[in-house]
Amino acid sequence: MVPTPPTTPVRPADQPVKRPETxxxxxxxxxxxxxxxxxxxxxxxxxxxxxxxxxxxxxxxxxxxxxxxxxxxxxxxxxxxxxxxxxxxxxxxxxxxxxxxxxxxxxxxxxxxxxxxxxxxxxxxxxxxxxxxxxxxxxxxxxxxxxxxxxxxxxxxxxxxxxxxxxxxxxxxxxxxxxxxxxxxxxxxxxxxxxxxxxxxxxxxxxxxxxxxxxxxxTQFGQWWRRMVRSGHAFAEGAALHGGAAEHHWVAETNRAIIWGAAIPVLIVVATLVHPIAAVTVLIYPLQVARLARRARFSRLGWLLGLFTVIGRFAEARGALGYYIDRFSGRKRGLIEYK
Missing domain, CATH: 3.90.550.10 (Spore Coat Polysaccharide Biosynthesis Protein SpsA; Chain A)
Structure with missing residues (x-):
């Protein structure tokens, strides 16, 4: 007579029961x-x-x-x-x-x-x-x-x-x-x-x-701006902690913020003081907006992303430079809240 298969699997005595993951x-x-x-x-x-x-x-x-x-x-x-x-x-x-x-x-x-x-x-x-x-x-x-x-x-x-x-x-x-x-x-x-x-x-x-x-x-521009300042601070502090290691943690993000949000504006102002025609170089910013919008095929969202990404670089630069100023002055920055 063929035995009826058990309704539950038989476990060998030496086989441990797997504990459910918590x-x-x-x-x-x-x-x-x-x-x-x-x-x-x-x-x-x-x-x-x-x-x-x-x-x-x-x-x-x-x-x-x-x-x-x-x-x-x-x-x-x-x-x-x-x-x-x-x-x-x-x-x-x-x-x-x-x-x-x-x-x-x-x-x-x-x-x-x-x-x-x-x-x-x-x-x-x-x-x-x-x-x-x-x-x-x-x-x-x-x-x-x-x-x-x-x-x-x-x-x-x-x-x-x-x-x-x-x-x-x-x-x-x-x-x-x-x-x-x-x-x-x-x-x-x-x-x-x-x-x-x-x-x-x-x-x-x-x-x-x-x-x-x-x-x-x-819901307000000021909230978003402070959030971007916070990002810039995070980039700079992260780069200061781990940027020298193999991962180059947030070095590129910090450099990008400082270049676009601080270095280029200063250079434009200085160049314009030397020769007014240099003011035309400010067009680099709308060109950058267009370049970023192109990634989204110049859709409405693409233009908005391009515009606010470029504006955000100024806030990120403020956050990054604020970190360096606080660091060199020995101050510890408090929480940057945006809500």
Whole structure:
């Protein structure tokens, strides 16, 4: 008589049971209100634990996070605030029962319901991957040109890459092994972390999958300008830290900002003082706008990207030169906020 096959597979006694991979989440925020509630709701049932690190909120953020079941870590605000320090506080709060992976997410974002299974599958297919990120989108790109520009900025190439943004799924042990984020950086902490991870042989991957919805709420030129100043500061500080190494971290970005945003304008002014006809050289800027717009086949978005990229170089130069001035004067720049 042929035996009936068992309904469940028989496991040899010496074969270990594979433990399901655990994923925890670290959320950072301050006065996010309804956006924080939406963020926490998007994580519910998808991760094992949620740690919310609050940076001195004056609204109901802390109470709401506790009511939503999150572990709340109030950040010590007697020390200078950085997003890197907040993320580290959340990461280290998980060390008592370390997960396999930690999902980092800002409190003004919501997680796509299909993101974690998709990202974990990407990790399974790329054993050397330590960071996997996907498409971060602006929730309301149509609300302003500045939101549109930000949404375009998030659309980075798919494949192995050099850096991630503030939202990413990361293997916890390698993250802890490199000491987490460098918490004195006021901007650019994610690319700096990725650089140190890659030096250990790790890989950073951007996959073609929806990851998060972000609410930049950039409605004014001044907000966008300060954001670009912040980028310039990050470029210069990153180059000062790692620019001399083989990766030349953010050296090209810093040089580009200073050349287009400071050096060329000074040269135009000096040349014009010598001979007024030299003022025609200012046309290099509209020509650069046209060159950048050409990449998008002179579409409306292409012209806007070209125009604001060129304008942004002046803000980036201000941020980079501000970093160097502060460095040589011995001052430490505070957080550059744009919201």
């Amino acid at each position: 994923v925890d989440a670290v959320v950072i925020g301050r006065n996010e209100g309804a956006r924080l509630l939406a963020c926490l709701a998007s994580l519910r049932g998808r991760v094992r634990r949620v740690v919310y690190v609050d940076s001195g909120s004056r609204d109901r953020s802390v109470i709401s996070a506790r009511e939503a079941g999150a572990i709340v870590v109030p950040l010590d605000m007697t020390k200078p605030f950085t997003a890197a320090r907040a993320r580290n506080a959340g990461i280290f709060a998980l060390a008592d029962d370390p997960p396999d992976f930690v999902q980092l997410i800002d409190g003004d974002c919501t997680l796509d319901p299909d993101w974690l299974p998709t990202a974990l599958d990407a990790f399974a297919r790329t054993p050397r991957a330590v960071v996997v990120c996907g498409r971060r989108r602006e929730r309301h790109p149509e609300a302003s040109i500045y939101n549109t520009l930000t949404d375009h900025e998030w659309n980075t190439p798919v494949g192995k890459t050099r850096a991630c943004g503030g939202d990413a799924l990361i293997r916890y042990a390698p993250l802890l092994n490199v000491g987490g984020f460098r918490d004195d950086l006021i901007a650019g902490e994610e690319p700096e972390l990725c650089l140190r991870l890659q030096r250990t042989g790790a890989e950073i991957w951007r996959i073609d999958a929806e990851m998060t919805l972000h609410d930049a709420a950039l």
